[in-house]
Amino acid sequence: MASIKTFFVKSNVIGKIFFADNLHILRELPSESVDLIYIDPPFNTGKVQQRTRIKTLRCADGDRVGFQGNRYESVVVGTKRFSDLFDDYLAFLEPRLVEAHRVLASHGSFYFHVDYREVHYCKLLLDSIFGRECFLNEIIWAYDYGGRAKNRWPPKHDNILLYVKNPSEYVFNIEAIERIPYMAPNLVGPEKAARGKTPTDTWWHTIVPTNSGEKTGYPTQKPLGILRRIVQASSRPDALVLDFFAGSGTTGAAALELGRRFILIDNNLEALEVMAKRFDGVDGIEWVGFDPAPYQKRTKECKLLS
Numbered sequence: 001m002a003s004i005k006t007f008f009v010k011s012n013v014i015g016k017i018f019f020a021d022n023l024h025i026l027r028e029l030p031s032e033s034v035d036l037i038y039i040d041p042p043f044n045t046g047k048v049q050q051r052t053r054i055k056t057l058r059c060a061d062g063d064r065v066g067f068q069g070n071r072y073e074s075v076v077v078g079t080k081r082f083s084d085l086f087d088d089y090l091a092f093l094e095p096r097l098v099e100a101h102r103v104l105a106s107h108g109s110f111y112f113h114v115d116y117r118e119v120h121y122c123k124l125l126l127d128s129i130f131g132r133e134c135f136l137n138e139i140i141w142a143y144d145y146g147g148r149a150k151n152r153w154p155p156k157h158d159n160i161l162l163y164v165k166n167p168s169e170y171v172f173n174i175e176a177i178e179r180i181p182y183m184a185p186n187l188v189g190p191e192k193a194a195r196g197k198t199p200t201d202t203w204w205h206t207i208v209p210t211n212s213g214e215k216t217g218y219p220t221q222k223p224l225g226i227l228r229r230i231v232q233a234s235s236r237p238d239a240l241v242l243d244f245f246a247g248s249g250t251t252g253a254a255a256l257e258l259g260r261r262f263i264l265i266d267n268n269l270e271a272l273e274v275m276a277k278r279f280d281g282v283d284g285i286e287w288v289g290f291d292p293a294p295y296q297k298r299t300k301e302c303k304l305l306s
């Protein structure tokens with residue numbers, strides 16, 4: 001993969017989708033070759049640990065005999081499950097974030113989608129990789145769906161941290177962002193009310209509705225509206241967009257709709273199957289390590305004809 005950028009420009013490929021561990025592919029990508037990155041990593045990396053700490057106390061009737069015949073007792077002083085979980089998560093993320101920073105172009109932006117319980121840990125890690133001066137926004141995606149806790153404020157938001165590679169060079173297309181209605185249109189006059197306003201760092205947006213055409217069935221699918229806004233604001237029409245925790249391929253769908261090229265990576269076969277269906281009928285997608293044909297109707301019809 002000498003130059004992925006040259007490859008995209010020279011060929012008719014508009015999207016490349018990898019079935020692989022993202023770290024391997026990231027390490028293959030040339031430095032500063034990607035214009036925009038969005039990721040929504042899973043919290044559960046499958047390595048939940050519970051480490052029990054034990055302290056040994058000297059005690060006349062202890063069950064263990066040690067030096068000079070002294071008796072000892074082992075006492076459990078606590079489990080470190082919580083902090084271990086975060087250590088594992090951050091250790092998993094760090095090399096991938098370092099690569100993300102490397103492959104991002106000097107005018108590029110990086111969006112990191114995370115849960116309110118982990119955002120503080122991730123902010124510290126990202127500050128250390130990008131530099132605090134490159135932190136641009138914390139976007140709150142607020143939704144209103146599902147049950148409501150009765151014993152605290154029901155948590156109904158996700159956090160999206162936005163970093164740029166270079167604070168004096170990044171892309172932000174304020175005019176391209178879809179405007180939203182004023183909350184109190186009567187207060188701003190008919191002209192302004194008709195034009196709408198630009199969104200702030202708090203985005204009200206529904207989750208993907210269960211009965212909508214957008215629903216792919218992938219459990220962690222994010223709304224196309226959120227990704228559309230990100231791609232519109234932070235990339236130019238000729239941009240290359242990367243999502244290396246692609247899931248159902250929402251970032252690719254938004255990039256495709258807005259005329260950007262994209263790279264998607266996921267290591268879960270189910271995600272690839274969902275993406276095969278989502279991008280069925282789209283020309284110019286190259287699949288690496290996975291054959292989408294069995295999941296695509298268009299291919300089946302072609303096979304019937306031949």
Ligand SMILES: C[S@@+](CC[C@H](N)C(=O)[O-])C[C@H]1O[C@@H](n2cnc3c(N)ncnc32)[C@H](O)[C@@H]1O
Binds near residue numbers: 251
């Ligand atoms: C929260 S989901 C992303 C959902 C996505 N934003 C969407 O709209 O569908 C996270 C994805 O990361 C993938 N993943 C986890 N570890 C990975 C790894 N090491 N390499 C590539 N993909 C990985 C999972 O398989 C999962 O599909």
